[in-house]
Amino acid sequence: MQTILYARVSTRDQTLEHQITQAEAAGFNIDEVVADHGVSGVQHKLRERPEGRRLYDKLRAGDVLVLRWLDRLGRNYDDVTDAVRHFIRKGVVIRTIINDMTFDGATTDPVQQAVRDALIAFLAATAQAQAEATKVAQQAGIELAKEKGDRFRGRKPSYDRQTFDMAVSLIGLGHGPSAVAKETGLSRQAVIRIRDNTNDAVAAMERWGL
Structure with missing residues (x-):
């Protein structure tokens, strides 16, 4: 099992180093960083980005995907919800740095x-x-x-x-x-x-x- 930080650096105000620092400060022990630079979350779906596409091959059941916020996956409703549900079905745990939210398939209760x-x-x-x-x-x-x-x-x-x-x-x-x-x-x-x-x-x- 591994912990992977995915970062999307889309503007000059964002830096990969800042997102890594935020993750470490929040207590995450990152095994690997996967990052896309200069890529719009609106125009490019996760599967269309060079590094984002790698997540679909790399992540396995039990792995933890760390994101600064869910919008790092994208800013398109269908793309983000499809990606999150895909990873959850694979047994991947998704955690956000902001607010330390966790999304996984641990619960079987329908509510x-x-x-x-x-x-x-x-x-x-x-x-x-x-x-x-x-x-x-x-x-x-x-x-x-x-x-x-x-x-x-x-x-x-x-x-x-x-x-x-x-x-x-x-x-x-x-x-x-x-x-x-x-x-x-x-x-x-x-x-x-x-x-x-x-x-x-x-x-x-x-x-x-x-």
């Missing part, structure tokens, strides 16, 4: 299975919805920046894209501003601004090239 599958579906849907909202807000930010020029970029955000994504995910799970601030290192006020004005936050990052 518990339904709860597990509902949570997987919710997280996958949240990842896709977040990606779609980000795309719209990015385009709005680009147009605004073109219209007004760099002099009107406003205050530089206190977070990068990765921290923003983490905050949005935790907010989507129902965590309050204080809990999200503690998890991400942001101020409570910054979390509230992200929660209440997500599109504005994305537009600001776009204007600053974050």
